[in-house]
Amino acid sequence: MFTHNQIISSFKTFSSDHEQLESYGTGPIDEVNEATIQEPIYYPQMWAFLSGAATSENTISYSYDVLFYDLVQPDASNMDEVLSDTILIANDFLIYLNAPENYDKWFFDIGQSIEPFTDRFRDDVTGVKVSITLKTRGAQDNLCIVPMI
Numbered sequence: 001m002f003t004h005n006q007i008i009s010s011f012k013t014f015s016s017d018h019e020q021l022e023s024y025g026t027g028p029i030d031e032v033n034e035a036t037i038q039e040p041i042y043y044p045q046m047w048a049f050l051s052g053a054a055t056s057e058n059t060i061s062y063s064y065d066v067l068f069y070d071l072v073q074p075d076a077s078n079m080d081e082v083l084s085d086t087i088l089i090a091n092d093f094l095i096y097l098n099a100p101e102n103y104d105k106w107f108f109d110i111g112q113s114i115e116p117f118t119d120r121f122r123d124d125v126t127g128v129k130v131s132i133t134l135k136t137r138g139a140q141d142n143l144c145i146v147p148m149i
């Protein structure tokens with residue numbers, strides 16, 4: 001069984017290993033792009049948050065919204081460039097999720113839609129959102145693993 005904390009850690013690994021991403025964050029949507037003066041935001045940034053979880057026969061499904069975004073010039077002259085780059089980064093992320101080394105961690109359907117957004121947060125950013133669901137092995141039929149006396 002792969003847990004939410006292990007999944008988020010895998011996301012962070014992807015972000016730190018990706019040559020274009022400069023920072024990573026996780027948490028509620030209202031915390032996106034809200035670093036203080038003591039904690040500057042480095043762009044492009046990846047942000048992931050758990051949007052839900054569900055169980056079914058011996059699986060736990062975790063749903064995440066994952067954002068990839070970068071700063072846009074005041075005149076929006078680089079908007080298409082930012083969208084192009086963040087779409088490619090999102091695609092790289094989907095490839096990572098479906099890589100053979102992750103087969104023992106989760107089940108993932110690579111066919112996902114990528115939704116663009118602009119000016120969504122405090123800074124003037126543009127980027128994309130990918131909504132994904134990762135299914136992990138559960139054990140709802142095994143009372144022996146429940147931490148009970």
